[in-house]
Amino acid sequence: MLRTAFLAAAKSPRLRGATERSTLARPVVRRFVAGEQPDDALAVARALIADRLVSLDYLGENTRDRPQADETTDAYLALLYRLGAEDLAGRVEVSVKLSALGAALSGDGFSVALDNAAKICAAAAEVGTTVTVDMEDHTTTDATLDTVRALRADWPATGAVLQAHLRRTEADCVSLSGLGSRVRLCKGAYDEPSSVAFRDRAEVSDSYRRCLRVLMSGSGYPMVATHDPVLIGLAAELAEAHAREFEFQMLYGIRPEAQRALAAAGHRVRVYVPYGSAWFPYFMRRLGERPANLTFFLRALASHH
């Protein structure tokens, strides 16, 4: 219920504008978002790479105008050249949302997004890093996977994301578990109808387990994106049994002590670090995942009055 309310709020332009302008929300948002500027993101990345890897996400989604999609692309290109120039590309990649690159434009949105994503992949390859294409709501799954396939023809290391809460995902894991295929498996952050998604938490975890078994017994590179200790334990066991290279992935600001402990135990751990001024939908998804975050948020707001 609460999660559904937050995910609905994430889509409200009015609430979004007001909250993004509010200085009161900023300190709480900073727990999950590195800051507004590339310098903020790079400072956070520099600190994290002492023991972890990083994926930087320039926040934005559902862009409705072409110049904004092109601006987002340029922001990624500038960021990537900085990763190269500042010797960070070996440990820092980028994550992109196709709807920020033009996929949500009317008409040929996905072909605009593919062109923009191709420029980003080319720049990433030039500086020596990789790109992972985030997965958005289920209406975009097929087009997103087609786009990733097209990108992989030229840049085979481009990462795909699959969401265990979708009923289709186990089959997608089978088709994406081939040689060299980088696949980030997450539970799924969008509010989906039961016709296409498991809505019960236990069913989502069961689906995650099945998907993990497929990826770990395949020949790709699994990227295990979860903060769930039970699934983390299972991933470590399966990886050992299959002698498989893989990485854990977690979000900036969530279970940082677990991130450090996994890294100290010798695991590869990548932290997804978002930055930029369009943080509202991302932040709403994080609040909806954990009621305690809401209490924390409200307490912070109240303490400013």
Ligand SMILES: Cc1cc2nc3c(=O)[nH]c(=O)nc-3n(C[C@H](O)[C@H](O)[C@H](O)COP(=O)(O)OP(=O)(O)OC[C@H]3O[C@@H](n4cnc5c(N)ncnc54)[C@H](O)[C@@H]3O)c2cc1C
């Ligand atoms: C690296 C990464 C990339 C992702 N990319 C995508 C994507 O492309 N598309 C997509 O749909 N989703 C994406 N997600 C989000 C994902 O789908 C889930 O919504 C999110 O990770 C919460 O699920 P969980 O597996 O951590 O399990 P949960 O059962 O939600 O959480 C397990 C435990 O983790 C902690 N935790 C989880 N979330 C929070 C939080 N918000 N605040 C505080 N503690 C928390 C709590 O201790 C909780 O008990 C990504 C997640 C990660 C880690």
